[in-house]
Amino acid sequence: MLTFLVQMRVDKQKHIIEQFGENANRKFIVLGGMHGNEINGVEAIHNIIPSLKKKFDTSKGQIYFLKGNVPALERGERFLDQDLNRLWLDENLAQNHQSIADYLSLNILHELIVKDICQDRFDNCFFLDLHTFSARSGVFAIPACNQKSLALARSFGVPFIEKLSEMLPGTALSYFGRKGMTSVVFEGGTHQTPQATENLTAGIWHSLAYAGLVDAALPEVSQSRKLLQQISQGLPHHLELIYRHKLNQSQNFKMEPGYYNFKPIQKNESLAVQNQHVVESPDAGFMLMPLYQKKGSDGFFIVKEK
Ligand SMILES: [Zn+2]
Incomplete structure (x- = not known):
């Protein structure tokens, strides 16, 4: 002890x-x-x-x-x-x-x-x-x-x-x-x-x-x-999460290049490829934390101005 x-x-x-x-x-x-x-x-x-x-x-x-x-x-x-x-x-x-x-x-x-x-x-x-x-x-x-x-x-x-x-x-x-x-x-x-x-x-x-x-x-x-x-100039101040793209370990996920935090995105925009399928944005908003590294449990998030 x-x-x-x-x-x-x-x-x-x-x-x-x-x-x-x-x-x-x-x-x-x-x-x-x-x-x-x-x-x-x-x-x-x-x-x-x-x-x-x-x-x-x-x-x-x-x-x-x-x-x-x-x-x-x-x-x-x-x-x-x-x-x-x-x-x-x-x-x-x-x-x-x-x-x-x-x-x-x-x-x-x-x-x-x-x-x-x-x-x-x-x-x-x-x-x-x-x-x-x-x-x-x-x-x-x-x-x-x-x-x-x-x-x-x-x-x-x-x-x-x-x-x-x-x-x-x-x-x-x-x-x-x-x-x-x-x-x-x-x-x-x-x-x-x-x-x-x-x-x-x-x-x-x-x-x-x-x-x-x-x-x-x-x-x-x-x-x-x-x-x-x-x-923070030109960026929205108060936002809320509207979507989380959760990953599990078996998924082969590759974000399309060029995304960054608060980049505006359109509904149905092609954001990534996952197990040979295109991942489209379910809604319009701003991109958050697109995954450009191997380890991570989330592919990206979408946020909207409040
Ligand atoms: Zn961290």
Whole structure:
């Protein structure tokens, strides 16, 4: 038992990049690398730490910078066996699948966030989950299904998408949202591009100021807000999901080239080829997260302006 507990502590430490602050009245968790190929989130966190070390007022609250799927990050792969960001379900947490790497990461992160950081109290906790995507361009935010999360997602100024979290069972976003946390995914740009790191860095500064953890007058915050505004020019702001093209592993799916987030699409437009059949758009709207990588459980999504 003791060895297990010691091991658990060692394992948890691997997920903690840095922590700041003393006042437990407000807690802000920023997580990078839930998907192991999405290193930009971890880079953005490392961008912020030096300034925070100089400027953070520890009485404002606590900030935790965490890494998501550590073994997958080491390999630069989205996940090892199972997508960690589809495993956040009570039935998975109740069983102890210790032998499967991604389930092990789930259990460690769950215990770290729920027990150690939040101490089973969620109303004063924020969760910002940093991601990138395989398409080119189109930064956006996804709120969990509660009003506080919606308000934070709206505040970035980038497009934000309702009804997406409900369509993706097993995300950390929905799991913590259901517990009453202010929970938002920030999708910062194309995998492994410097621009994605810059956008994610801006997203973190904005949301820390939004939550009152850093002073909104800091130059880092105002520059970040300017950047988020610039990259969203001409894009719709408030959207909702109308279609998810779900894949299973046996399907041979190939997206047509040239799609990117928020590209307008017409009804019946040919979007992809799947098992030698053309996939047509069931409705008009905007393209979201077209899949241009091997691993992924969704081919694309369609969103509409609200
Ligand atoms: Zn991701």
